[in-house]
Amino acid sequence: MLKLYHNDMSTCSQKVRFLLAEKGVEWEGVELDLRGGDQQRPEFLKINPKGLVPALDHDGNIVVESNIIIEYLNDVYPEPPLLPADPAGRAKARWWMKKLDDGMHLEVAVLSFAIAFRHQLIKACGSDEDLEKHFAGIIDPYIQEVQRQVVPHGVDSPRFVQAVQQYEKLLSEMNDALASHQWLVGDSLSLADIAYSPYVTRLDHLCLQGMWDDKPHVADWYSRLAQTKGYREGVTNWFSDKYLPLMNKAGLEASPRVAEIRDLVAY
Ligand SMILES: N[C@@H](CCC(=O)N[C@@H](CS)C(=O)NCC(=O)O)C(=O)O
Structure with a gap:
């Protein structure tokens, strides 16, 4: 199961959702209110100690950092390939x-x-x-x-x-x-x-x-x-x-x- 901790307008979340949609992958979202301080709550800090979205939970593997997340998802879901072959x-x-x-x-x-x-x-x-x-x-x-x-x-x-x-x-x-x-x-x-x-x-x-x-x-x-x-x-x-x-x-x-x-x- 893919669970994405994200925010609707956050730039780093946008790129991960873009990738998921381009790959046609189903995911479950947990939306954080960044102005309300959800990212600083202890429950979320257990997932990303830096208090930043996005964060991905893939069957219990936590992946943070948006560029790492999109590379990870490109490896897990190779089609369509989104890195050049060479x-x-x-x-x-x-x-x-x-x-x-x-x-x-x-x-x-x-x-x-x-x-x-x-x-x-x-x-x-x-x-x-x-x-x-x-x-x-x-x-x-x-x-x-x-x-x-x-x-x-x-x-x-x-x-x-x-x-x-x-x-x-x-x-x-x-x-x-x-x-x-x-x-x-x-x-x-x-x-x-x-x-x-x-x-x-x-x-x-x-x-x-x-x-x-x-x-x-x-x-x-x-x-x-x-x-x-x-x-x-x-x-x-x-x-x-x-x-x-x-x-x-x-x-x-x-x-x-x-x-x-x-x-x-x-x-
Ligand atoms: N290098 C991180 C940066 C993540 C980041 O800065 N996230 C922002 C939203 S785009 C955030 O969570 N901000 C929380 C805050 O402003 O307290 C990544 O690429 O994932």
Whole structure:
């Protein structure tokens, strides 16, 4: 039995559900309310001591870390194959995925919290004291630091500048790769495309589509991706009204600041 601990709009959960739907695998879900602090409860910490979703329980084997989970599921359910057959192609797919763990995942957290999620968090906590308790309860030190840096000052936080610039760089790299083949690693959909889909979706939800206006291969990739079975069932079907109106509104408000930062450095 496959049990996935996840959250409807979490980027890392989106990629796992995308993969499960693309493979046509049945699964059972346990949804966590991240603003309500479900991920910090002792029952969940027994499953993932880092207090992060997603986490997979496959017949009692616990697998955490979204990129590891999608590789695991690709091994357990080999059809359709989602890694290239040749070692060089597999290495390239893993190179793309590693980039997310090496820093890009934190940049999406910066962007999302600085623009939108800070409003939910400040409201849910109600006071500076409770906000501090929330920060202190985040076990992953990098995510804790990011929230501390951006929740109080939003898009005026210096950390926000770095996130926009890193995103700009990433989208350029993706555009270059997609100029010579249909998907990130060759001409077939792979784990790399699945892993990156939530990061572009997040920009879309924050009304920052302008970030790929000058990157036609990214625009084309994203529109093809959105038509796949995996994306429709694993990502689109889970879009939540608890988040989207806020993300759209706050994203539009933040777009002049994003444009200003993009003008600072031309890549
Ligand atoms: N490297 C981890 C990152 C997981 C992660 O950051 N999960 C976020 C949601 S996308 C989370 O659970 N956040 C909980 C929190 O903000 O307290 C992975 O790839 O699975």
